[in-house]
Amino acid sequence: xxxxxxxxxxxxxxxxxxxxxxxxxxxxxxxxxxxxxxxxxxxxxxxxxxxxxxxxxxxxxxxxxxxxxxxxxxxxxxxxxxxxxxxxxxxxxxxxxxxxxxxxxxxxxxxxxxxxxxxxxxxxxxxxxxxxxxxxxxxxxxxxxxxxxxxxxxxxxxxxxxxxxxxxxxxxxxxxxxxxxxxxxxxxxxxxxxxxxxxxxxxxxxxxxxxxxxxxxxxxxxxxxxxxxxxxxxxxxxxxxxxxxxxxxxxxxxxxxxxxxxxxxxxxxxxxxxxxxxxxxxxxxxxxxxxxxxxxxxxxxxxxxxxxxxxxxxxxxxxxxxxxxxxxxxxxxxxxxxxxxxxxxxxxxxxxxxxxxxxxxxxxxxxxxxxxxxxxxxxxxxxxxxxxxxxxxxxxxxxxxxxxxxxxxxxxxxxxxxxxxxxxxxxxxxxxxxxxxxxxxxxxxxxxxxxxxxxxxxxxxxxxxxxxxxxxxxxxxxxxxxxxxxxxxxxxxxxxxxxxxxxxxxxxxxxxxxxxxxxxxxxxxxxxxxxxxxxxxxxxxxxxxxxxxxxxxxxxxxxxxxxxxxxxxxxxxxxxxxxxxxxxxxxxxxxxxxxxxxxxxxxxxxxxxxxxxxxxxxxxxxxxxxxxxxxxxxxxxxxxxxxxxxxxxxxxxxxxxxxxxxxxxxxxxxxxxxxxxxxxxxxxxxxxxxxxxxxxxxxxxxxxxxxxxxxxxxxxxxxxxxxxxxxxxxxxxxxxxxxxxxxxxxxxxxxxxxxxxxxxxxxxxxxxxxxxxxxxxxxxxxxxxxxxxxxxxxxxxxxxxxxxxxxxxxxxxxxxxxxxxxxxxxxxxxxxxxxxxxxxxxxxxxxxxxxxxxxxxxxxxxxxxxxxxxxxxxxxxxxxxxxxxxxxxxxxxxxxxxxxxxxxxxxxxxxxxxxxxxxxxxxxxxxxxxxxxxxxxxxxxxxxxxxxxxxxxxxxxxxxxxxxx
Numbered sequence: 001x002x003x004x005x006x007x008x009x010x011x012x013x014x015x016x017x018x019x020x021x022x023x024x025x026x027x028x029x030x031x032x033x034x035x036x037x038x039x040x041x042x043x044x045x046x047x048x049x050x051x052x053x054x055x056x057x058x059x060x061x062x063x064x065x066x067x068x069x070x071x072x073x074x075x076x077x078x079x080x081x082x083x084x085x086x087x088x089x090x091x092x093x094x095x096x097x098x099x100x101x102x103x104x105x106x107x108x109x110x111x112x113x114x115x116x117x118x119x120x121x122x123x124x125x126x127x128x129x130x131x132x133x134x135x136x137x138x139x140x141x142x143x144x145x146x147x148x149x150x151x152x153x154x155x156x157x158x159x160x161x162x163x164x165x166x167x168x169x170x171x172x173x174x175x176x177x178x179x180x181x182x183x184x185x186x187x188x189x190x191x192x193x194x195x196x197x198x199x200x201x202x203x204x205x206x207x208x209x210x211x212x213x214x215x216x217x218x219x220x221x222x223x224x225x226x227x228x229x230x231x232x233x234x235x236x237x238x239x240x241x242x243x244x245x246x247x248x249x250x251x252x253x254x255x256x257x258x259x260x261x262x263x264x265x266x267x268x269x270x271x272x273x274x275x276x277x278x279x280x281x282x283x284x285x286x287x288x289x290x291x292x293x294x295x296x297x298x299x300x301x302x303x304x305x306x307x308x309x310x311x312x313x314x315x316x317x318x319x320x321x322x323x324x325x326x327x328x329x330x331x332x333x334x335x336x337x338x339x340x341x342x343x344x345x346x347x348x349x350x351x352x353x354x355x356x357x358x359x360x361x362x363x364x365x366x367x368x369x370x371x372x373x374x375x376x377x378x379x380x381x382x383x384x385x386x387x388x389x390x391x392x393x394x395x396x397x398x399x400x401x402x403x404x405x406x407x408x409x410x411x412x413x414x415x416x417x418x419x420x421x422x423x424x425x426x427x428x429x430x431x432x433x434x435x436x437x438x439x440x441x442x443x444x445x446x447x448x449x450x451x452x453x454x455x456x457x458x459x460x461x462x463x464x465x466x467x468x469x470x471x472x473x474x475x476x477x478x479x480x481x482x483x484x485x486x487x488x489x490x491x492x493x494x495x496x497x498x499x500x501x502x503x504x505x506x507x508x509x510x511x512x513x514x515x516x517x518x519x520x521x522x523x524x525x526x527x528x529x530x531x532x533x534x535x536x537x538x539x540x541x542x543x544x545x546x547x548x549x550x551x552x553x554x555x556x557x558x559x560x561x562x563x564x565x566x567x568x569x570x571x572x573x574x575x576x577x578x579x580x581x582x583x584x585x586x587x588x589x590x591x592x593x594x595x596x597x598x599x600x601x602x603x604x605x606x607x608x609x610x611x612x613x614x615x616x617x618x619x620x621x622x623x624x625x626x627x628x629x630x631x632x633x634x635x636x637x638x639x640x641x642x643x644x645x646x647x648x649x650x651x652x653x654x655x656x657x658x659x660x661x662x663x664x665x666x667x668x669x670x671x672x673x674x675x676x677x678x679x680x681x682x683x684x685x686x687x688x689x690x691x692x693x694x695x696x697x698x699x700x701x702x703x704x705x706x707x708x709x710x711x712x713x714x715x716x717x718x719x720x721x722x723x724x725x726x727x728x729x730x731x732x733x734x735x736x737x738x739x740x741x742x743x744x745x746x747x748x749x750x751x752x753x754x755x756x757x758x759x760x761x762x763x764x765x766x767x768x769x770x771x772x773x774x775x776x777x778x779x780x781x782x783x784x785x786x787x788x789x790x791x792x793x794x795x796x797x798x799x800x801x802x803x804x805x806x807x808x809x810x811x812x813x814x815x816x817x818x819x820x821x822x823x824x825x826x827x828x829x830x831x832x833x834x835x836x837x838x839x840x841x842x843x844x845x846x847x848x849x850x851x852x853x854x855x856x857x858x859x860x861x862x863x864x865x866x867x868x869x870x871x872x873x874x875x876x877x878x879x880x881x882x883x884x885x886x887x888x889x890x891x892x893x894x895x896x897x898x899x900x901x902x903x904x905x906x907x908x909x910x911x912x913x914x915x916x917x918x919x920x921x922x923x924x925x926x927x928x929x930x931x932x933x934x935x936x937x938x939x940x941x942x943x944x945x946x947x948x949x950x951x952x953x954x955x956x957x958x959x960x961x962x963x964x965x
Contacts, residue, residue, distance in 0.1 A: 021830070021843050021845060021878055021879065021880040021881075022878065022879055022880075022881075023868075023870070023873065023876055023877075023878050024493070024509050024514075024516075024865075024876065024877040024878060024879055025478065025495075025497065025507075025509055025516050025876045025877045026516075026873055026876060027477075027478050027497040027498060027499045027507065027516060027876070028475060028476045028477060028478070028498070028499065028500070028873065028874060029476055029498040029499065029500060033450065033451050033452040033454075033470065033472065033473050033474070033475070033476065034055065034452050034472050034474050034475065034476045034477070034874055035053070035447065035452035035453035035454065035472060036052035036053050036054060036452070036453070036454055036455070036470075036471035036472035037052065037053055037445060037453045038050045038051065038052045038062075038434065038445050038453075038454065038455040038471065039051050039052075039434055039445070040097065040098055040434070041434065041436040041438060041443045041455075042098060042100070042105060042438075043066075043438045043439060044063075044100065044103075044104075044105050044121070044122070044123045045103065045122055045123045046065060046066055046123075047063040047064060047065055047066065047123040048063065048064045048065075048066060048438060048443065049061060049062070049063045049074070049105060049121070049123055050062055050063075050443075050455065051085045052071070052455070052471045052472070053083070053472060054471060054472045054474065055081060055472070055474045055850075055853060055869045055874075055875070056080075056081055056474075056827055056828070056846070056849075056850035056851045056853065056869075057073060057076045057080075057081065058078060058080070058081050058082045058083035058084065059083035059084070059085045059086070060073060060074070060075065060076055060077055060078075060083070060084050060085055061073075061074040061075065061077070061084075061085060061107070061121060061128065062074060062471060063123050064455075064468065064469055066439065069468055069469050070469070071455070071468075071469035071471050072125075073125075074121055074123070074124070074125055074128050075121075075125055075128040077109045077110070077111050077119070077128075078109075078110055078111055078112045079111075079112065079799075079803055079804075079806065079822045079824070080806060080822035080827060080828035080851060080853070081827075081828045081851060081853035082112060082806070083110075084109045084110055084111060084112075085097075085107070085108075085109055086108070086109075086110065086140065097140050097141065097142065098142065099142045099143070099144040099149055100144075101144060101147070101149060101165075101166050102147075102166060103122065104120045104121060104122050104127075104166065105120065105121050105122075105123075106118060106119070106120050106131070106142060106149055106164075106166055107119050107120070107121070107142070108139060108140055108142065108151075109130075111130060112758065112759075112780065112804070112806055113758065113774055113779055113780060113803075113804060114130065114133055114754075115135065115136070115137060115758065116137045116138060116139060117130050117131065117132045117133065117134065117137060118130075118131040118132045118142075118149075118151075118164060118166075118171065119131060120166060131164070131166065131167065131168055131171065132164070132168055132171050133168065133754070134171070135725065135730060135731070135753070135754060135755065136153070136155055136708075136709065136725070137153050138153050138154050138155060139151045139152060139153045139154075139162075141184075141187050143187045143188065143189055143194060144189070145189040145192060145193065145194045146192050147165060148163050148164070148165060148194075148213055149163065149164045149165070149166065150162065150163050150187070150189075150194040150211065150213075151163075151164075151187075152184055152187065152196060154180060154183070155708070156681075156686075156687055156688070156708060157179060157180055157181075157201055157684045158176065158177055158178065158179060158180065159176075159178035159179075159180040159184070159198060160173060160174075160175070160176040160177075160178075161173075161174040161175045161176070161178075161194075161196075161211050161218055162174060163194075163211075163213045174211055174213060174214065174215060174218055175211070175215045175218040178198070178209075179200060179201035179202075179684060180198045180199065180200070180201055181198070181199040181200060181201045181202070181203065181235075182198075182199055183198070184196050184197060184198040185197050185198065185199070185206065185231060185235075185236040185237065186208075186236075186237065186240055186249075188240050188242075188247065189242070190242040190245060190246060190247035190268075190269075190270070191245040191246065191247070191269050191270050192212075192245075193210050193211065193212055193269075193270040194210065194211045194212075194213070195208060195209065195210050195211075195240075195247055195268075195270070196208075196209050196210075196211075197209065197236070197237055199235045199236075200224065201684050202684065203224060204226070204234070204235055205224035205225055205226055205235060205253075206224070206225065206226075206227065206235050206236060206237055207220040207221075207222050207223065207224055207225070208220065208221050208222045208237065208249065208268070208275075209221070210268075210270045212270070221268050221270065221271070221272055221275045222251070222266070222268075222275060225237070225251045225252065225253045226251065226252040226253045226284075227251065227252060228250060228251070228252045228263045228282065228284050228288060228289045228292070228305075229284075229288030229289050229290065230250075230288075230289040230290065230291055230292035230305070230306075230389065231292075231389070232388065232389055234252070234288065237249050237250065237251050238250045238289075238292050238294075239292050239293065239294035239303055240294070241294040241295065241296050241301050242296065243296055243299070243300075243301050243320060244299070244320065245269060246267045246268060246269050246274075246320065247267065247268050247269075247270075248265055248266070248267045248278070248294070248301055248318070248320070249265070249266060249267075250263065250264070250265055250266075250281075250292065250294075250303060251263070251264070251266055252284045256277055256279065256280025261279075261280025261281060261282060261283060261284075262280070262282075262283065262284040262285045263280065263281060263282035263283070263284035263289070264277055264278065264279055264280035264281050264282070265277070265278040265279055265281060265303065265316075265318060265325065266278060267320060278318060278320065278321070278322060278325055279318070279322045279325040281303065281305070281316050281325070281327075282305060287307055287309075287310070288307075289305045289306065289307060290306055290307060290308040290309075290387040290388075291305075291306040291308070291339055291387060291389055291391070291392050292304060292305050292306065293340075293341040293342045293392075294342070295341075295342035295343070295344060295349070297344045297346070297349065297367065298346075299319065300317055300318065300319050300367075301317070301318045301319075301320075302315055302316070302317055302318075302328075302342055302349055303315065303316045303318065304339070304341075304342055304351065306339040306387075306392075308336075308387035310332065311332060311333040311334070311335070311336055311337065311354070312330075312331070312332050312333075313329070313330075313331055313333075313337075313339055313353050313354070314327060314329060314330040314331070315327070315328055315329040315330075315342075315349070315351075315365070316328065317367075328365070328370050329365055329370075329372065331353065331354060333353075333354035333358065334358060335354070335358030335359070337352070337353060337354045337355070337358075337359065337360040337361075338352060338360045338379060338391070338392065338393050338407075338408055339351065339352055339353060339392050339393070340352040340392055340393035340394065340395050340405075341392065341393075341394060341395055342395075343395040343396075343397055343403060344397075345400055345401045345418060346400060347366070347367060347368065348364045348365060348366055348367060348418070349364070349365040349367055350362070350363070350364055350365075350395060350403065350418065351363055351365075351395070352378060352379075352393045352395075352405075355374055355377045356374055357377065359377050359379070360377065360378055360379045360393070361374045361375070361376065361377050361378065362374075362375040362376050362377075362378050362403075362405070362414075362416060362423060363375065364418060375416065375418060375419065375420055375423050376416070376420050376423035378393070378405060378407065378414050378416075378423070378425075379393070379407045379410070379412060390408070391408050391409060392408055393405060393406065393407055393408050394406040394408070396435045397437075398435075398437055398442060398460050398461075398462070399437070399440075399460050401417055401418055402415070402416070402417050402418075402460055402461060403415070403416045403417075403418070404432075404435045404442075404462070406432075406433075406435075411430045411431040412425060412430065413425070413426045413429045413430060413431070413432050414426060415461065415462050417461070426462060428465065429444075429446065429462060429465055431446065431447050432444050432445070432446050432456075433445045433446075433453075437460070440459075440460060441457055441458070441459070441460070442457060442458045442459070442460060442462060443455065443456070443457050443468070444456055444457075444458075446465070446467075448467075451467060451470045452470075452472060452476070454467060454468075454469065454470050454471060454472070455467075455468045455469050455471065456468055473871065474869060474870070474871045474874055475869075475870065475871065475872055475873045475874030476498075476874045477869060477873060477874020477875035477876055478495070478496075478497045478498060478874070478875055478876060478877075485533075485534050485856065486534065486856065486865075486867075486877065487534045487535065487536040487541045488536065488858060488860055488865075489508075489536060489539065489540075489541050489557075489558075489559045490539070490559065491511045491512070491860070491861075492508050492509060492510050492511055492559055493508065493509040493511075493865060493877060494506065494507070494508055494519070494534060494536075494541045494557060494559065495507055495508075495509070495534075495877065496530070496531040496532070496534075497516070498528075499518070501526070502518065502521050502525070502526065503523060503525070503526050503527045503528030503529070503530075504528035504529065504530050504531070505518060505519075505520065505521055505522055505523070505528065505529055505531065506518075506519045506520060506522070506529075506531045506543065506545070506555075506557060506564060507519060508557075508559055509877060517561075519557055519559075519560075519561055519564040520557075520561065520564040522545050522546075522547060522555065523545075523546060523547045523548070528546075529545040529546050529547060530545065530546055531543045531544070531545045531555070532544050532545075533579070533580070533582050535582045535584065535589065537584055537587075537588075537589050538587070539558060540556050540557070540558055541556065541557050541558075541559075542554060542555070542556045542567070542582070542589060542604070543555055543556070543557075544579050546576070548574060549573075549574060550566070550569050550573075550574065551571060551573070551574050551575050551576035551577070552576035552577065552578075552579070553566060553567070553568065553569055553570060553571070553576065553577055553579070554566075554567035554568060554570070554577070554579060554604070554609065555567060567604065567607070567608075567609065568608060568609050570593060570595070570609050571594070571595070577593050577594055577595075578592075578593065578594035578599070579591055579592070579593050580592050580626065581626045581628070581629040581638075583629045583630065583631055583636065584631070585631035585636045585652065586631075586633075586652060588603050588604065588605065588652070589603060589604045590602070590603045590612075590629070590631075590636060590650075590652070591603070592615075592625065592626040592629075593609065593611070594623075595611060596614075597617075597623060598614040598615065598616070598617065598623045598624075599614070599615045599623050599624060599625045599626065600612065600613060600614050600615065601613050601615065601626070601638070601650060601657055603652065612650070612652065612653065612654055612657055613650075613654045613657040615640055615642075615648075616642065618642065618643055624640050624641060624642040624646075625640070625641050626638050626639070626640055626641070627639045627640070627641045627645065627666075628666070628667075628669050630669040630670075630671060630676070631671075632671045632673075632674055632676075633674070634651075634674060634695075635649050635650070635651060635695045636649065636650040636651070636652065637649055637650075637669060637676050637693070637695070638650065639666045639669065640659070642659075643662075644662065644663060644664040644665070645663050645664060645665050645666040645680070646659050646661065646662055646663065647659070647660050647661040647663060647666060647678075647680075647693065647700060648660065649695045660693065660695070660696065660697045660700055661693070661697060661700045663680045663681065663682055664680070664681040664682055664683050664684055664686070665680060665681045665688065666678055666679070666680045667679050667680070667688070667710065668710055668711065668713045668722070669713075670713035670714065670715065670720065670722075671715065672715040672718065672719065672720050672738075673715070673718060674694065675692055675693070675694060675738060676692060676693040676694075676695070677690070677691070677692050677703075677713060677720045677722075677736070677738075678691050678692075678693075678713075679691070679710035679713075687705075687707070687708040688708060688709075688710050689702055689703075689704070689705045689706065690702070690703040690704050690705075690706055690710070690722070690724075690736060690743060691703060692738050703736060703738060703739070703740065703743055704736070704740045704743040706724045706726065706734065706743065707724045707725050707726035707727075708724070708725050708726075709724065709725040709731060710722060710723070710724050711723050711724075711757075711759075712733075712757060712759075712760050712761075712762070712771075714762045714769070716735075716762075716764065716769045716787060717787050718737075719735050719736060719737050719787065720735065720736045720737075720738075721733060721734070721735055721746070721762070721769060721785075721787075722734055722735075722736070723757040723760070725755060727753065728753065729745065729748045729751075729752075729753065729755060730750065730752065730753050730754045730755025730756070731755030731756070731757045731758075732745060732746070732747065732748055732749060732750070732755055732756055732757060733745075733746040733747065733749070733756075733757060733771070733773075733785070733792075734746055735787060746785060746787075746788075746789060746792060747785070747789045747792040749773050749774075749775050749783070749792070750773075750774055750775050750776040751776070752776070754776065756773040756774045756775060756776070757771075757773055757774075758772075758774065758780065759772075759808070760772045760773065760808075761808050761809065761810055762810070763810035763811070763812060763817060765812050765814070765817065765835065766835070767786060768784040768785065768786055769784065769785050769786075769787070770782060770783070770784045770795065770810055770817060771783055771784070771785070772804075772806065772807050772808060774804060775794065777802065778794070778797050778800075778801075778802065778804065779799065779801070779802055779803045779804025779805070780804030780805070780806050780807075781794060781795075781796065781797050781798060781799070781804050781805055781807065782794070782795040782796055782798065782805075782807045782817075782819070782821075782833070783795055795833070795838070796833065796838060796840060798821045798822075798823055798831065798840065799821070799822055799823045799824060801824075803824070804822075805821040805822045805823055806821065806822050806828075807819045807820070807821040807831075808820055808821075808855075809854065809855050809856075809857050809866075810857075811857040811858070811859055811864065812859075813859055813862060813864075813882045815834075815835075815882075816832050816833060816834050816835060816882075817832070817833040817835060818830065818831070818832055818833075818857060818859075818864055818880075818882075819831055819833070820853065820854045820855060822851070823842070824849075825848075825849050826842060826844060826848075826849065826851065827846065827848070827849050827850045827851020827852070827853075828851035828852070828853045828854075829842050829843060829844055829845060829846070829851050829852055829854065830842070830843040830845065830852070830854045830866070830868070830880065831843070843880060845868050845870060845878070846869070846870055846871060850871065852868040852869050852870060853868065853869055854866045854867065854868040854878070855867055855868075859882070862881070862882045863879050863880070863881055863882065864879060864880040864881075864882055865877065865878070865879050866878055866879075866880070896909060896949055896951060896960040897909065897960060898949060898960055898961075898962040901962045901963060902962065902963035902964065902965045903939065903962060903963070903964060903965065904940060904964070904965050905938065905939070905940040906936045906937065906938055906939065906940070907919075907936060907937045907939055907949075907962055908936045909949075917937070917949060917950070917951040918949070918950050918951070919937060919939065919947050919948070919949060928942075939964055942964050943964070944964055944965060946961060946962075946963055946964075947961065947962055947963075947964055948960070948961045949961060949962065
């Protein structure tokens with residue numbers, strides 16, 4: 001239906017559309033469709049509800065009626081191509097961002113106007129709505145405890161505990177002001193109490209906390225303790241599991257018996273008096289654990305531990321008492337093997353361990369006799385030298401006695417009914433993810449070249465897998481999504497792209513020939529060199545690319561095949577040089593690079609890499625590194641992650657590169673003339689404050705303690721414009737001249753406490769600063785300011801009603817403003833605003849409601865270049881001829897007749913004259929051209945379909961179309 005719609009629109013209005021915008025590239029990797037990558041499958045009121053990604057809607061919630069195959073978008077929560085649903089990196093954990101309460105699914109989402117909030121759905125569009133409207137929430141995990149939902153929110157290294165009954169009135173802050181070092185490592189429930197674990201700021205240890213939903217009932221139940229290493233570090237506790245209304249977990253450093261066992265099991269019912277040790281199980285002072293798991297079977301708990309270096313796997317059984325806690329499995333292997341989590345069929349413990357042949361086997365431990373049976377060898381993968389929790393195999397119970405096995409660091413998948421003959425690899429389901437059983441059916445994410453990664457289903461034994469719904473049918477495009485960046489080199493565009501023969505490599509679009517060209521297959525074949533961090537300087541584009549022999553190193557191109565070469569294998573061999581933060585300063589390219597166990601400020605001089613100065617190491621011998629870098633005419637400023645964030649300055653020499661201020665956190669570096677502005681804290685308990693620096697220690701000073709959540713810094717009329725949140729107004733725009741008294745609120749655009757500024761970009765034009773803001777009535781729309789409160793006003797309401805258009809990617813040719821914006825029924829598209837008449841026009845690249853989501857705008861010689869997506873070609877490079885103030889060039893239009901029409905081989909023309917003629921496909925791609933209309937054009941090798949003809953000579957344009965059979 002999508003492709004048919006594009007054809008019809010092209011037939012009706014191609015001449016007008018072609019005049020304005022043209023698709024430049026048509027590169028795509030193997031396969032036809034992009035992926036929706038479905039996640040988190042739930043059963044809700046007779047529907048399967050899941051999250052999925054499309055180019056036009058981003059990641060949102062979808063549903064399928066059980067027994068059907070028609071997926072329906074529940075709601076485009078963040079209108080347009082931005083994602084309303086974010087699982088917070090918890091891909092694969094269904095229970096984190098979603099919980100079910102009273103027949104509704106409660107989840108975390110962002111509608112673009114109100115930030116992260118709690119939402120609910122009953123599985124219908126009308127029943128999907130926002131619950132809360134709290135400013136500053138930052139959470140992804142929800143935990144159901146009885147009839148209450150608990151969640152944690154982090155703000156400026158301070159942790160908050162919240163609870164909700166699923167309504168706005170029933171959502172409240174329980175406790176705040178808990179200093180936290182990173183992120184909570186556990187959130188769970190036992191005995192009707194919410195438990196969570198986090199590392200206190202400034203410590204290397206963690207504590208287990210509890211909350212009953214009251215401030216007094218929210219407190220730690222353990223002292224500061226270490227983890228055993230199995231949680232990805234020594235600060236995280238592991239193996240949380242509930243038994244008989246008590247929470248069990250494994251820690252290091254408690255008073256265990258015997259005393260030399262420093263790692264052991266503790267338990268708690270949520271009270272201080274009943275938080276006690278159970279038993280020591282490991283000599284954690286001499287050997288850390290690399291992977292561990294816990295599982296409840298009946299009235300007992302099983303704890304597994306794996307030491308990768310010694311190839312040692314051991315399992316303890318516990319009934320909650322010291323005498324009932326015993327070691328039931330303890331094996332060393334001469335050969336490396338890969339462990340797994342624990343599974344059970346009710347009477348046996350199932351896991352992967354060392355096989356009899358020195359490989360990895362699926363093992364069954366009889367919990368009555370404690371006899372071990374090797375079911376089958378499932379992999380001979382050798383683990384890496386550094387073992388992490390995600391290096392373990394993953395077992396999923398499909399039903400009692402049926403297992404799905406994901407092999408770590410591999411696409412291999414297995415099925416087992418716990419018998420040797422029926423433990424088999426599943427080549428047809430290689431790479432399956434998100435395996436979930438709902439109503440005796442298996443649902444999972446699976447990739448094919450034809451449909452991408454989409455939602456599949458099967459019976460329980462996985463013998464009848466089939467595509468359930470292809471949610472994302474758009475083309476794959478240059479990178480299977482969006483290209484990361486491109487650079488102009490003269491009149492040509494340099495960009496990373498993918499075709500069907502090569503991986504992601506460096507390409508050029510030649511504006512004179514209107515063709516794309518592979519500059520170099522750096523990593524030969526279908527493998528990718530993944531060019532990144534393109535930056536243009538002195539008619540050269542520098543970039544970082546990867547090969548197995550060289551690692552990631554600096555490369556450069558002058559836009560020719562022979563001129564695309566390696567700058568330097570700075571770190572010889574396959575190890576990478578860790579190049580980052582490329583910045584142009586005084587006509588040279590500066591960056592950070594790793595050498596001799598330290599990071600250095602460096603530059604390219606005379607075509608070679610020159611080290612300027614090492615950044616140093618901390619007391620633990622860990623190297624300092626650059627977090628941000630910015631320059632003006634006289635100085636290069638950098639934020640260095642040392643002991644906190646340190647502000648550095650450099651004049652490009654070793655002597656002139658030095659630290660000027662010790663701070664805790666620094667962000668939002670912005671130059672206003674020769675003055676640097678930024679948001680910073682001096683210690684972890686502070687909210688950020690507004691600072692400035694003239695490049696000297698004495699001139700680096702606090703401007704004003706304004707509020708919190710600084711963002712959107714820009715220079716305007718020798719002042720700083722920024723957004724910041726205060727209690728009275730919420731997040732609004734402020735202005736500063738660098739003095740305390742001169743730092744004031746610009747305007748309270750959205751009166752009250754909720755604020756008007758979310759994500760915004762800026763455009764300077766004719767003495768005004770354009771930006772996006774929400775006045776609380778019209779949603780996020782286009783505004784402008786002249787630097788005064790009275791001169792701050794709405795420009796235009798693009799999407800009428802209470803939902804905004806979210807304008808961004810602003811650019812101008814000094815006659816009009818071009819931007820991407822959303823309108824219902826149109827999607828997120830390219831728009832043109834005539835600032836003199838306030839008239840608005842849309843460049844509707846994808847007709848209908850989907851939208852092309854244009855971004856990465858650049859204007860060169862009155863031509864706008866950008867990235868945009870279509871359902872046919874995916875995301876590609878486009879240009880838009882700005883032409884006259886209406887956005888189109890004025891031509892005398894004439895029809896052109898082609899014959900024979902339809903045709904199977906050649907096309908001829910009735911119009912005489914020397915016209916340059918182009919044949920376009922329906923998506924605007926040039927497929928043929930000739931310099932004279934008197935010449936026939938061979939089209940016999942083109943696919944069947946409708947094609948368009950355009951000829952130009954001076955101010956005369958000929959247009960027509962023909963059908964290829």
